[in-house]
Amino acid sequence: MPVPPQPLSDLPSFSPYTFGAMSLGSDFFQLEKDIKLARQAMEAGVWFHASPTYHRGFCFMALRLAFDQARHQTPPLIIKIRDHSPTVLRFEIEDTCRRLGLDSIDIIQLVAMDQGDDNLARDLAHEGPLAAELHRLREEGLYRQATLFLTKPQEGYLNKIWPTGLISSVILYWNAVQRACADSDWAYIEENQIPVLALRTLGGGFTNLPENLRAEAETLLAESGCTDWAELNLRLAASVPLLQTTIGGTGNPAHLNRFLELQAAPSPLDPTLTNRIITWRENLST
Numbered sequence: 001m002p003v004p005p006q007p008l009s010d011l012p013s014f015s016p017y018t019f020g021a022m023s024l025g026s027d028f029f030q031l032e033k034d035i036k037l038a039r040q041a042m043e044a045g046v047w048f049h050a051s052p053t054y055h056r057g058f059c060f061m062a063l064r065l066a067f068d069q070a071r072h073q074t075p076p077l078i079i080k081i082r083d084h085s086p087t088v089l090r091f092e093i094e095d096t097c098r099r100l101g102l103d104s105i106d107i108i109q110l111v112a113m114d115q116g117d118d119n120l121a122r123d124l125a126h127e128g129p130l131a132a133e134l135h136r137l138r139e140e141g142l143y144r145q146a147t148l149f150l151t152k153p154q155e156g157y158l159n160k161i162w163p164t165g166l167i168s169s170v171i172l173y174w175n176a177v178q179r180a181c182a183d184s185d186w187a188y189i190e191e192n193q194i195p196v197l198a199l200r201t202l203g204g205g206f207t208n209l210p211e212n213l214r215a216e217a218e219t220l221l222a223e224s225g226c227t228d229w230a231e232l233n234l235r236l237a238a239s240v241p242l243l244q245t246t247i248g249g250t251g252n253p254a255h256l257n258r259f260l261e262l263q264a265a266p267s268p269l270d271p272t273l274t275n276r277i278i279t280w281r282e283n284l285s286t
Helices: 028-044 052-067 086-101 121-126 129-138 158-164 183-192 211-224 228-237 253-263 271-284
Strands: 016-022 049-051 075-083 105-110 143-149 168-174 195-201 243-249
Touching: 016 086, 028 052, 028 211, 028 253, 049 243, 086 105, 086 129, 105 183, 121 129, 121 158, 129 143, 129 211, 143 195, 143 228, 158 183, 168 243, 183 271, 211 271, 228 253
Parallel strands: 016 049, 016 243, 049 075, 075 105, 105 143, 143 168, 168 195, 195 243
Antiparallel strands: none
């Protein structure tokens, strides 16, 4: 029988901003700079998002060295885990714990490596080998919660996985110009009040807008009273109750300072403006 997902209340409280470690390790010879940046985010008490694949593993090297400098400040972690098979799933979780010096991962991000043949959805929905391994790994205490990465090609994917109780949230690209999941999946999220972790939120795709849409975006930014696009995106996320945190990566200390400043008190936007921005965003893809 399907079991209900574990409540996110079992985890440490989410910070409005989650530090994305995807830039750490890009230049091995800048390792000390990366460690310092990670320590800055650790001292702010925010969540971290990382992956063993970032920059051939040098991201994890920077994180481990930063964590070892102040183990009492080790942050709650969302770790992207490859899930091609039970063997790979277990290896990545155990290897992450070994490499980062952890007893357990707070949230693992399932990436649905076999999207083409719907492998993960079928396996989890029918208690297949991946589902069995996820149960075992959670029972062993190697991870606490799982989140599912959604993309637009996965329409109808979520309604097969959510009822299994194996995930407690979803993670997707979400900002003022992008909501990267199918309409049917978003409707299912709203209907079932599924918690959402927002990727690519700060900065959020604005730089990729065609020139003919930039004027409209600038008008919305001006009406919001926000000083920049990062503030607008963070306040927009704070205006949507389902969004638990906003994940933004940076390797720039000044940018991180700005994100941490904004996340200290992200006041929601006016509801009318929130609806206008979301309607405008939806029209971008039509």
